[in-house]
Amino acid sequence: MAQLLDAAAKVFCTSGYTSASTNAIAREAGVSPGTLYQFFPNKEAIAIELGGRLLEDWHRSHGAALEATSLDLPFDQMLDAVLDPLFAFNYENPAFAVLIHGPGAPGQITQEFEAIHASLLTRLEGVISSYLPDAPPAQLTLIANTSFAIFKAGLDLVLTHEGTEREAYATEVKRAMYRYLEPLFPEDHTESCASFHTP
Amino acid sequence: MAQLLDAAAKVFCTSGYTSASTNAIAREAGVSPGTLYQFFPNKEAIAIELGGRLLEDWHRSHGAALEATSLDLPFDQMLDAVLDPLFAFNYENPAFAVLIHGPGAPGQITQEFEAIHASLLTRLEGVISSYLPDAPPAQLTLIANTSFAIFKAGLDLVLTHEGTEREAYATEVKRAMYRYLEPLFPEDHTESCASFHTP
Amino acid sequence: MAQLLDAAAKVFCTSGYTSASTNAIAREAGVSPGTLYQFFPNKEAIAIELGGRLLEDWHRSHGAALEATSLDLPFDQMLDAVLDPLFAFNYENPAFAVLIHGPGAPGQITQEFEAIHASLLTRLEGVISSYLPDAPPAQLTLIANTSFAIFKAGLDLVLTHEGTEREAYATEVKRAMYRYLEPLFPEDHTESCASFHTP
Amino acid sequence: MAQLLDAAAKVFCTSGYTSASTNAIAREAGVSPGTLYQFFPNKEAIAIELGGRLLEDWHRSHGAALEATSLDLPFDQMLDAVLDPLFAFNYENPAFAVLIHGPGAPGQITQEFEAIHASLLTRLEGVISSYLPDAPPAQLTLIANTSFAIFKAGLDLVLTHEGTEREAYATEVKRAMYRYLEPLFPEDHTESCASFHTP
DNA sequence: GATGAATGAGGATTCATTCAT
DNA sequence: TATGAATGAATCCTCATTCAT
Numbered sequence: 001m002a003q004l005l006d007a008a009a010k011v012f013c014t015s016g017y018t019s020a021s022t023n024a025i026a027r028e029a030g031v032s033p034g035t036l037y038q039f040f041p042n043k044e045a046i047a048i049e050l051g052g053r054l055l056e057d058w059h060r061s062h063g064a065a066l067e068a069t070s071l072d073l074p075f076d077q078m079l080d081a082v083l084d085p086l087f088a089f090n091y092e093n094p095a096f097a098v099l100i101h102g103p104g105a106p107g108q109i110t111q112e113f114e115a116i117h118a119s120l121l122t123r124l125e126g127v128i129s130s131y132l133p134d135a136p137p138a139q140l141t142l143i144a145n146t147s148f149a150i151f152k153a154g155l156d157l158v159l160t161h162e163g164t165e166r167e168a169y170a171t172e173v174k175r176a177m178y179r180y181l182e183p184l185f186p187e188d189h190t191e192s193c194a195s196f197h198t199p
Numbered sequence: 200m201a202q203l204l205d206a207a208a209k210v211f212c213t214s215g216y217t218s219a220s221t222n223a224i225a226r227e228a229g230v231s232p233g234t235l236y237q238f239f240p241n242k243e244a245i246a247i248e249l250g251g252r253l254l255e256d257w258h259r260s261h262g263a264a265l266e267a268t269s270l271d272l273p274f275d276q277m278l279d280a281v282l283d284p285l286f287a288f289n290y291e292n293p294a295f296a297v298l299i300h301g302p303g304a305p306g307q308i309t310q311e312f313e314a315i316h317a318s319l320l321t322r323l324e325g326v327i328s329s330y331l332p333d334a335p336p337a338q339l340t341l342i343a344n345t346s347f348a349i350f351k352a353g354l355d356l357v358l359t360h361e362g363t364e365r366e367a368y369a370t371e372v373k374r375a376m377y378r379y380l381e382p383l384f385p386e387d388h389t390e391s392c393a394s395f396h397t398p
Numbered sequence: 399m400a401q402l403l404d405a406a407a408k409v410f411c412t413s414g415y416t417s418a419s420t421n422a423i424a425r426e427a428g429v430s431p432g433t434l435y436q437f438f439p440n441k442e443a444i445a446i447e448l449g450g451r452l453l454e455d456w457h458r459s460h461g462a463a464l465e466a467t468s469l470d471l472p473f474d475q476m477l478d479a480v481l482d483p484l485f486a487f488n489y490e491n492p493a494f495a496v497l498i499h500g501p502g503a504p505g506q507i508t509q510e511f512e513a514i515h516a517s518l519l520t521r522l523e524g525v526i527s528s529y530l531p532d533a534p535p536a537q538l539t540l541i542a543n544t545s546f547a548i549f550k551a552g553l554d555l556v557l558t559h560e561g562t563e564r565e566a567y568a569t570e571v572k573r574a575m576y577r578y579l580e581p582l583f584p585e586d587h588t589e590s591c592a593s594f595h596t597p
Numbered sequence: 598m599a600q601l602l603d604a605a606a607k608v609f610c611t612s613g614y615t616s617a618s619t620n621a622i623a624r625e626a627g628v629s630p631g632t633l634y635q636f637f638p639n640k641e642a643i644a645i646e647l648g649g650r651l652l653e654d655w656h657r658s659h660g661a662a663l664e665a666t667s668l669d670l671p672f673d674q675m676l677d678a679v680l681d682p683l684f685a686f687n688y689e690n691p692a693f694a695v696l697i698h699g700p701g702a703p704g705q706i707t708q709e710f711e712a713i714h715a716s717l718l719t720r721l722e723g724v725i726s727s728y729l730p731d732a733p734p735a736q737l738t739l740i741a742n743t744s745f746a747i748f749k750a751g752l753d754l755v756l757t758h759e760g761t762e763r764e765a766y767a768t769e770v771k772r773a774m775y776r777y778l779e780p781l782f783p784e785d786h787t788e789s790c791a792s793f794h795t796p
Numbered sequence: 797g798a799t800g801a802a803t804g805a806g807g808a809t810t811c812a813t814t815c816a817t
Numbered sequence: 818t819a820t821g822a823a824t825g826a827a828t829c830c831t832c833a834t835t836c837a838t
């Protein structure tokens with residue numbers, strides 16, 4: 001039930017995944033614990049389903065359109081076109097960030113978070129390979145993982161700030177991403193990226 | 200007791216901070232739970248103290264020397280000089296990474312992790328300000344936070360891989376850091392940084 | 399619904415009565431839990447009804463015929479004539495054995511199992527009294543209960559073995575029953591019982 | 598703690614093993630659930646430990662003496678010498694009977710009950726083999742299992758009755774055992790067993 | 797100083813049963 | 818008549834913390 005997933009999103013954001021209790025989720029949703037377990041076999045399943053729904057939401061609202069158009073843009077504009085809505089989406093759905101990071105020690109992605117992780121990573125790898133068609137797969141993975149790590153870290157930075165600060169962090173994270181990735185792509189559209197060159 | 204902190208480090212690495220139980224730490228240390236609470240008032244205090252000790256360890260073993268010498272190096276060499284030992288230190292003390300990230304939802308630094316966080320951030324801000332003496336404090340903070348975020352994310356990447364892959368990620372993370380920070384410093388030592396320019 | 403009782407039989411055999419959940423029975427029957435409760439007021443009632451149906455099945459398939467003919471047989475042949483089909487019936491309907499024994503501590507027959515218990519016991523008492531027409535009722539009950547206990551215990555033994563072993567146990571249980579009961583009946587057909595006399 | 602095992606024994610007798618809740622055991626023992634789990638890792642362990650303690654108790658109080666002397670007795674006296682104290686012990690420790698029978702469907706001995714089962718069965722097999730030294734192992738097992746089944750069933754019968762009835766059942770069960778086993782032993786002490794021959 | 801038994805609220809999960817549709 | 822979501826107390830078990838010894 002959407003009601004339960006909404007409640008789960010709220011509780012995950014408040015307490016983190018590990019500390020979120022199924023009873024708290026049920027209470028937040030205004031149902032009994034038993035009801036929760038009629039829809040989800042366990043806590044993991046809630047996270048998985050919530051991740052899936054958020055992924056879908058993102059795709060429906062922005063992702064699909066982006067994938068259709070953004071790849072034709074120069075790299076810096078593409079970054080804006082992708083990351084700005086992505087930041088906005090995460091601000092409106094802060095549970096997404098919780099799910100992107102796993103439950104406990106980072107780097108220890110457990111099954112329930114593998115899916116959302118893999119989905120985003122695959123998409124990212126696709127984008128990068130479209131800019132770097134000749135790179136060997138190992139390097140693609142390397143770059144994608146590094147970019148994704150920077151994105152995740154930057155996302156937290158953006159989400160934990162408000163107002164002008166948030167915007168400053170958003171710009172800074174995009175700048176970092178741009179500078180990291182831009183030299184990889186020996187294109188001639190460098191002039192259009194002037195804005196990221198100056199601090 | 201060092202014995203207790205060692206045990207805590209081990210258990211934190213194995214289970215993450217949240218899932219680590221004080222009883223497990225006591226057992227690992229070979230003492231009773233009561234003994235643990237004679238040295239630390241609660242679980243938080245263990246994390247804080249462990250963080251403090253690791254910070255000291257780092258400082259004693261490399262940090263102090265680095266701070267004395269590295270600032271005179273060209274920027275790219277400074278990055279190598281700082282990050283390589285830092286990665287190595289984290290590999291030998293994986294609890295450090297656990298403490299750098301908090302317990303639950305990222306961005307929600309709770310009190311026990313504030314100290315270690317702040318300590319590292321302050322030091323980083325110092326380094327950056329030495330390269331950017333004229334920048335306003337707000338920008339310094341912005342850059343330091345962003346750099347720190349990239350470092351933390353990159354550290355996880357490095358720690359979760361082994362052998363050749365680990366080295367590749369270490370290089371890639373340093374590359375990302377370098378590319379992010381280098382344009383900020385309008386120095387003339389750019390030619391020496393050639394290695395980071397080509398993918 | 400027969401469908402529900404079949405499902406209950408299956409689940410009772412798989413999980414035992416206590417661990418069998420009404421939801422599992424409904425699922426096995428391919429109906430919703432609500433439907434189950436339209437036919438049975440509670441779990442007990444399912445057991446009772448299933449017991450009744452199995453009793454009927456037994457009576458229809460063998461019991462009736464047996465009662466008509468077996469009493470004329472010499473005692474050892476009667477035992478074969480009764481116990482062999484009874485063992486076979488229990489092998490084909492293993493739920494019967496589950497229902498014969500109660501849910502928890504043995505000897506603590508709860509209401510739902512009282513019926514099936516009493517029904518079998520009454521029949522057994524009838525048989526015994528036909529061989530011992532002059533015995534006082536108390537002794538009849540004593541013998542019937544003891545015989546029934548041996549039968550139940552032996553039945554488990556038979557049902558938990560397969561193939562040749564099963565047959566060996568069936569024979570052994572019949573031997574025990576015979577030896578226990580035979581001296582009670584001072585008949586002259588002893589010579590026909592030779593097979594049970596030698597180990 | 599003995600306190601906990603006593604409480605467990607009481608609750609097991611009241612509710613059976615499956616329905617006995619660890620919280621109920623703790624409450625009965627006058628401690629909190631957490632305390633229980635400091636002594637036993639789980640419910641199974643309680644049953645195992647309780648079984649072990651009862652087995653020891655039996656051995657210490659009667660079993661050891663019996664094994665030293667009873668095998669020299671004629672068979673019928675041996676039965677009295679063994680079964681009477683055994684019935685008495687079970688009456689004083691009714692949890693023993695609960696543990697002898699498993700949790701759910703009979704014949705499905707689960708691990709926690711395997712030990713107590715095996716221990717008794719081994720001892721029984723020993724006794725029988727001392728009377729039947731030339732029997733093949735398979736037959737020994739067959740006889741031991743059958744005898745044990747009869748004993749367990751008879752024990753329930755004895756335990757569920759009181760006063761004169763109990764004695765009558767005890768005698769009857771011993772009679773059944775005697776009659777089952779006696780023909781196996783071609784001894785010449787048959788005359789001493791006259792009491793079991795007449796109903 | 798060290799112990800380790802004791803706590804008890806809280807965790808995830810189950811299940812017999814109900815009731816609005 | 819059948820559904821299946823809803824219930825909520827109860828299940829086993831955990832854990833940070835305390836305190837008498």
